[in-house]
Amino acid sequence: MYVVSYFTDADEALHLAYSHDGERFATVNDGRPVLRGAVGTGRLRDPFIGTGPDGLFHLLATDGWTSPCIVHATSADLLTWSDQELIPVMAEVAGAHNAWAPEFFRDRHSGLYHLIWSSVVEPGTTAEGRDFEHNGQDHRIWHCTTEDFRTFSAPDVFFDPGHSVIDATVRELDSGGFLMAYKDERGSNDLATAHKDIHLTTFDTPGGPYASPRGPVTPSVVEGPSIFRRGDEWVIIFDHFLEGRYGAASSRNGVDWKPASLTLPPHMRHASVLETPPLASLPPQ
Template identity: 80%
Template sequence: MYVVSYFTDADEALHLAYSHDGEEFAPVNGGRPVLRGTVGTGRLRDPFIGLGPDGLFHLLATDGWTSPYIVHATSADLVSWSEQRLVPVMARVQGALNAWAPEFFLDRATGLYHLIWSSVVEPGATAEGRDFEHLTQDHRIWHCTTEDFRTFSAPGIFFDPGHSVIDATVRELSGGGFLMAFKDERGVNDIATAHKDIHLTTFDVPGGPYATPNGPVTPSLAEGPSLFRRDGDWIMIFDHFLEGRYGAVRSRDGGAWEPVLLGLPEGMRHASVLETSASVLEVSALDALAAR
């Protein structure tokens, strides 16, 4: 079973849709949010859901454009959620102006969960008056680690290719190592721009070294990639953020990619796909929400 979490421009809150085949996704709760932000800015942008060490679903989300915190909550069924809290991932980093698109993945070799996100760090600068929504900033991918989602290591740079990058997402490879998709954030928000597209790399150990990036594997003006497996293929979805639509590509080996059609909710922004089993997720709960 596949569950996609997303927000919309009209409602920066947690929305869900699900699919039994990884092709057609049905919005739950009539397309309305299943959870609204209650801490920080009250926004839940770029929501990501994964399984934590306690067997619960852990939600991470962006707390607005210029917050150095990320939002965290847990759920046993994706319907009822714990009290939300702010994790100060960049709050103690001098010059940190934001913390965008948080996700996490497990390094089975160490048992540590790596939280990753995008941040601009400019000591002596301020986020006040910066047009983060429309103008490119100098981002890098940052991370910290945790065993329990209660205590976290100090943050540090996770991926720095020498230019601005955002929206990293990581999946474990069956033969060992990891596959990471990310957005090359150079360029401008114009259809004729260079960059502003999705690339991929691999690594054996979190923090690198990284293989030479493969890409771009999408057109320009794409962001928010998410990877999942379906019938032996890699599927990657991504947000055509200025066109108000979603795209998708597939690959057998993670190297060569081709377009694929999926049925995804309208208005979806910066989505993440969770693969889970019916034995873990109470499917009837989402079925009931979808039927409303």
């Protein structure tokens, strides 16, 4: 089963859709949110769901445009959620302006879970007065580690290619290494711009070294990539956020990509795909 978590511009809350074939997705709760923000700014943007060390589903989400914290909650069935909490991932970093698009992945060699997110860090400045929604900023990918989602290591830079990048997402490869997609955040929010597209890299150890980037593997202007396995192929979905639609591409080797067709919910923004065994809370389509 595949579950897509997303928000919409009209409702910055957790929405879900699901599919049994990875091609046709049906909305949960008739397209209404299954969870609304209850801490911080009250926003749940860029939601990501993965399975934690306790066997529960763990939600991470962006707490608005300029919060140094990310939202965290847990669930056994994706419909009923624990009390939300704020994880202050960047609160102690001087000059940190935000913490966007949090996700996590597990390193099976160390057993650690790596939380990753995008941040601007400019000591001596603040986020006040900056138009984060419309103007690009100088982001890098940051991370911390945890064994239990209760205590976390100090944050550190995870990926810095020498220019602004956001929206990293990581999948473990059968070989034991990792595949990472991310957005080249250079350029402007204009369909004629250069950059603002998705690239790929691989690494064996979290934090690098990283292989030479490949791409772009998408058109421009897009963001919010998410990668999942469907049969013997990889599928990547991405948000054409200026055009109000979603795109997808597929690959059998992770190198050569071609356009793919999926039926996804309308108005979906910055979605993430969870692969999970069938759940009684989400009936057959």
